[in-house]
Amino acid sequence: MIFKIAWRNIWRSKIRSFTVMASVLVGVWALIFVLSFTAGFINSYISSAIENEISHIQVHHxxxxxxxxxxxxxxxxxxxxxxxxxxxxxxxxxxxxxxxxxxxxxxxxxxxxxxxxxxxxxxxxxxxxxxxxxxxxxxxxxxxxxxxxxxxxxxxxxxxxxxxxxxxxxxxxxxxxxxxxxxxxxxxxxxxxxxxxxxxxxxxxxxxxxxxxxxxxxxxxxxxxxxxxxxxxxxxxxxxxxTLVQNYKEISPNVNLYESQMGGSTYVIIFIVMLALIFGIINTMLMAVLERTKELGMLMAIGMKRGQVFSMIVVETVFLAMISAPIGLLLGFLTVSYYSSNGFDLSAYGKGMEKFGFSDQVYLSLDVSSFITVTVAVAITAVLASLYPAFKATRLKPVDAMSTV
Amino acid sequence: MDKVIKVQGVTKTYNPDTIPVHALRGVNLEIEPGEFTALVGPSGSGKTTLLNAIGGLDTPTGGSITIRGQDIAKLSDSAMIEFRKQYIGFVFQAYNLIPVLTAKENVEFVMLLQGKSQEERATRVKELLKAVGLEDQIDRRPAQLSGGQQQRVAVARALASKPMFILADEPTANLDSKSTANLLDIMAKLNKEENITFLFSTHDQRVIDRARRIVTLEDGQIISDETIAS
Incomplete structure (x- = not known):
């Protein structure tokens, strides 16, 4: 029944729910785009450096x-x-x-x-x-x-x-x-x-x-x-x-740096986007809790335990993310698919980028593990964002909550 | 006969450290099984405060409230919620149904919290909605029901958990005459036929006229306690 109430509660204020879902959707899509763009950008630099300049291995005195x-x-x-x-x-x-x-x-x-x-x-x-x-x-x-x-x-x-x-x-x-x-x-x-x-x-x-x-x-x-x-x-x-035998990472510290930073920057980008999402979701869910203060008081008055109230708010938030995140993932996947074969045109900035060995066409790329990382990150974000509003809901005293207008 | 509710010297003072407001001043009250009792009195006399204290929704400043031999002040917060779920039914002035659930689901909700089986729930919901005359409205949500119908659903919900007694705070305040009469008929019938104890606060003379005991409060004190001969 908690799931049923949580699900139906989502649709009570459609505009508010759609706003949260849109922000999750855009956040997920943007995350996938930025991650795949970064990966494509760095991959293009690395492959260009390997193909044109340093190859995979070099042997020297x-x-x-x-x-x-x-x-x-x-x-x-x-x-x-x-x-x-x-x-x-x-x-x-x-x-x-x-x-x-x-x-x-x-x-x-x-x-x-x-x-x-x-x-x-x-x-x-x-x-x-x-x-x-x-x-x-x-x-x-x-x-x-x-x-x-x-x-x-x-x-x-x-x-x-x-x-x-x-x-x-x-x-x-x-x-x-x-x-x-x-x-x-x-x-x-x-x-x-x-x-x-x-x-x-x-x-x-x-x-x-x-x-x-x-x-x-x-x-x-x-x-x-x-x-x-x-x-x-x-x-x-x-x-x-x-002889001295070196691989491309040893020969070109830049390549090594970009490659190693790609992993770290992925988590930084995810953290920033998810942090922004968390505040958006907290704000919306707090509004939802405040609007339903009287109802939450009544639920506790007739026997709903605080833990159940807490779960209901968490489930409600997770539902919002569960509806919108897959759409964001799908849109992200389609965007990556398109630009991985057609290339993202950066020719307007090509001159400056070429100077540093970057191509003016970036072919987006993202592996399955990054999609999984984004999915897990969204799930964690939704749960984290729900904790404070859910906690606020459990702090309500039924008698005070029910006397609110 | 064992008392269902025993209120002894209950006081309630709001803002004790600033500007104290004495909502209850040493109230003593005993309710026996099967009573149909009205708490009456002007606004601010302490009716709702007393009902909230008996229902464990509010904590008295002094005195004790014993329900079924249990001093409810000794129950923890979660134990009190559990106690309410098992032994007390509530009917609120503003119906307070869960807006996203249908009439049937609203009535079923407390039984779900109690962990009752699907079969038991289905039978009881049907029985209760029939008793309040809403067997043909079971799939409607509160917004699709009139005020009177919503309050009848609220009564059915209060009865769903098979409580020892029902506390009803101004149950007819938002109802028209016809709905009031209808609701009172149902409550009186349940009281008479199923021996369900009702304690309600009211201003409504139509309700007072149907009560079998009238307890009058004024300035937080009981000033009269009158049993009406049937």
Whole structure:
């Protein structure tokens, strides 16, 4: 009977109940949207960083990452490549020579990182060949000293196709050398910081200029399955103890930070939204209790125990949440479904975001556990919000309550 | 005969620390089973306060109230609720039915609180609503009933728990003549045929005329106690 009374009480003041239900519904929907947007936003950053820049795993000389000196090359690249090529968990890999140098044009010069790549390997790993907006990829030209620059760098340095900037770099023996390179292609990755500081050349051209024997600085790997990350990393580290094998989290602290903050921020967002909901529900339920003071007094007068009165108010509040939360969850699910395939357009803010490596299209994503978390959070919120009004109801003295007008 | 209600030297003072209002000043009253007693007196004479004290809804400042041999002042809050549920039926001036429940559900409610079986509840509800002449209105909610019909449902509800006595505070105050006469007929019949004890406060001369004992209160004291010869 308590459930029956509680259920019917909800419909006594339809506007008030619909207001509470609407606030729960909007709260749940907003929560799902914000959580999925945050997850999508961070996922896009992480996948963009993995796909375009850091891959899943990188192998370096132990001192290279700290000092970035050209002499810290991998001495056994052939063995490493041989090992990786035979590993079925590895999807693609690329060997790179990395040289910190200068790019000079008639307009001026600026410090850059020259990445000497094997065009085919790099195409397999980062699909760099698909990111050209002008010109051709390194394997489609016979020009010696071919150079790929980004659109941003090209604009800043007034470079265009066939421009011949001079690259100054360090040879493996520590001396410097300069050579003219010809711009054959212009790429865009959507990461301003990377684009402004990185150019690509053929590994063979860079190797020739550096005059080294073992001048590979980096081997980057992409895996078929993220779950194999530790297995592959540990395997390589054990096989090649003289190298430093790092996963993407270790290589890019930003990625690690975003990934670890995603979990924490989820709970902060849930807490804030639910806190706002709690006050809304408390207010409404207190009004409901105050309006029914006389009736609650009568119920206690004829034999309803205080605990039963308390339960009735709690059940009433939970009913309100139970009606509206599933609708909010459904709307949230539909919103996530739509924007997970169509992407949420942030192109109006794209310029600023690209600078930090974020895409201007956010594909919303939310796993089942987050839906469960939201559901549990709403249930807890409803119960918590009902406690104070329910407690107030039990404090009524029947004789005083019944004498209220 | 054992007394159903025994009120001894009951006092009730409101605002004892500021401006004291003495609502009851040493009231003594005994009610026996099957009585049909009216508490009469002007407004502020203490009728409702006395009924509330007997019903355990309000706590007297002094004196004692014994019901069925139990000094109700010694009962805890929850024990008092339980006691009321088992032994006392209430009929209020403003009917005070549960607006979201039908007539049938309102009558059934107290029995549910008592944990009575479905079968017992169904039989009793039918019986009681028939007794108050509302067997054809069982599925109507209070808002769909007239004032008189609502008060008859309230009487049926008060009787549902098979109480020792019924306390009725101005039960006819909001009723027209016809409804009043009808309600009084029902109450008198239940009193006579089922020996149910009624103690009611009233201003209403029509009710007073039907009472078999009239207790008059004035300024918180009983000034007369008259038994009417039948």
């Amino acid at each position: 132990p001192k290279f990452m700290d000092e970035k000196e050209v002499q810290y090359t991998l001495k056994n690249t052939t063995s490493i490549v041989d090992n990786i090529s035979k590993n079925a968990m590895v999807k693609a890999f690329s060997t790179r020579i990395i040289n910190s140098g200068m790019l000079a044009t008639a307009r001026g010069s600026r410090g850059i990182q020259i990445r000497g790549i094997n065009p085919q390997e790099e195409a397999n790993l980062t699909r760099l060949n698909e990111k050209l907006t002008e010109g051709v990829y390194l394997d489609a030209t016979k020009s010696r000293n071919a150079l790929l620059v980004s659109r941003r760098l090209a604009d800043k340095m007034k470079l265009k196709l066939k421009s011949k900037p001079v690259l100054s770099l360090q040879k493996e023996d520590g001396t410097s050398i300069s050579a003219a390179f010809k711009v054959v292609g212009i790429y865009e990755l959507g990461n301003a910081l990377f684009e402004e500081t990185n150019v690509f050349v053929r590994q063979s051209d860079l190797s020739r200029l550096m005059e080294g024997e073992h001048n590979t600085h980096e081997v980057a790997l992409l895996l078929n399955n993220m779950e194999d990350l530790d297995t592959v990393k540990n395997g390589l580290a054990a096989t090649f103890p003289e």
